[in-house]
Amino acid sequence: MKKSIGAKLAFSPLPTLVIGTYNVDMEPNVMTAAFGGIVSAAPPALGVSIRKATLTYENIIRSKVFTISIPSENYIKEMDYFGLVTGKNNSKFLDTGLTATKGTFVDAPYVEEFPINIECKLIKTIELGSHVQFIGEIVEVKISEEVVDEKGNSDIAKLKPISFVGNDSGYYGLGDKLGNAFSIGKNFKK
């Protein structure tokens, strides 16, 4: 039986994404967001939604670039902190001791210690109400050598990304591999 819960944001899993930008004085800033994902394969692009009150919003509007760093479980505390306070009153890199590295192709900083760093050029700004969605073309990805597999891609078992679950405000690791995509369901084919 089904039960109506109204127009809620019931959606799982959500990612944990750390957006990197420079402030107007070129100090590096970061914030954590859970509203985001891949939006296009060609051009490779991702979208991330944030509120206009954030310093990150001002920075992206001005600079038209940003980075996304994906934290591993090892940095769950730092990732959480990046979403707890505003960069208007805090230097989040100084507070956590993490390293801001300038992107190779964009003028925005990423979190050196996080295993995946994605450099994005802003291609669309979508006004939605409480949030603005920034769509960034992915122009570069760097991964930590410790998480590289034999094919040169990131190994998910080493990457250990974190999911956010809104209902219980919890962070979760990735669990067991359940099956292969484009394969496990093929026996339904007539």
Add this chain to the structure above:
Amino acid sequence: MKKSIGAKLAFSPLPTLVIGTYNVDMEPNVMTAAFGGIVSAAPPALGVSIRKATLTYENIIRSKVFTISIPSENYIKEMDYFGLVTGKNNSKFLDTGLTATKGTFVDAPYVEEFPINIECKLIKTIELGSHVQFIGEIVEVKISEEVVDEKGNSDIAKLKPISFVGNDSGYYGLGDKLGNAFSIGKNFKK
């Protein structure tokens, strides 16, 4: 040390989302997508990106509504099948034996057996290249009574959502709870 892998879609975790629409003859259709997420809190809205060649694209353009059903691990095979074949040549509900239920507030079907069903009204269509992002205002959510917790929300331990990892084309379950959001990182506050 960091290693450049170029402009890849390196992003984890991605969700597995089943989009429900009616065809022009009112037959129910579904397809699976991994490019999507929440994009706004007020109005509550989600975005999902698909290719124009899909039947789902035609259906959403015509009807301006769609549903998102979130599968549990129990239905991993059906979810995979929904992404393997086109509704142009297959009746995916008939092939899998799953049940298409018409939405309460939108003229689009959802997968009754999946634990979360989200009804959406199209509010924006974003052209991106290979993909079009449909942004839908969430107007209703239904959850299976078996996954409801004591507060009336969905219990993630019972919901068992599936993540997609692109690198190894794998489906993964959710793992252990690692900590509480807006809390585990608070000790960095000065």
